[in-house]
Amino acid sequence: MSKDTAQQEVEKVCFAYEKAGKTGNKKDWGKFYDLEDSLINKVEVANQTKLSIPKKIAKMLDVSFDFQPEYHEDVSWIVSNMDVLSDDFSYNEFYTWVDSGKDNYNIALTYLASKALGVELVEVEG
Known part of the structure; x- marks a missing residue:
């Protein structure tokens, strides 16, 4: 063709x-x-709606994911326990983002689950 x-x-x-x-x-x-x-x-x-996550939030999730390999099979634990972030500002910024949208928690879970599975389901913006 x-x-x-x-x-x-x-x-x-x-x-x-x-x-x-x-x-x-x-x-x-x-x-x-x-x-x-x-x-x-x-x-x-x-033409399906794409899931997306801000680059800064994705980096925070990556840090937590990489720091806690024992929890890769339970990504909800990682999202709920972001204590590994380097400072209080990042910690507060992450949870402010999670609380700012009704789907943000689920997007964070999907981002980490797709990372654990080795597929890209959530696009990183920015």
């Missing part, structure tokens, strides 16, 4: 995705473009 053809294919997929109303319903897609199931799945995955 040439570069132009690939670009056109991507544009058609994006057009079909937009027109289908992001329903994920393959019947809706068929009205606009004949896609294979595998391609539909790739587009759906690519």
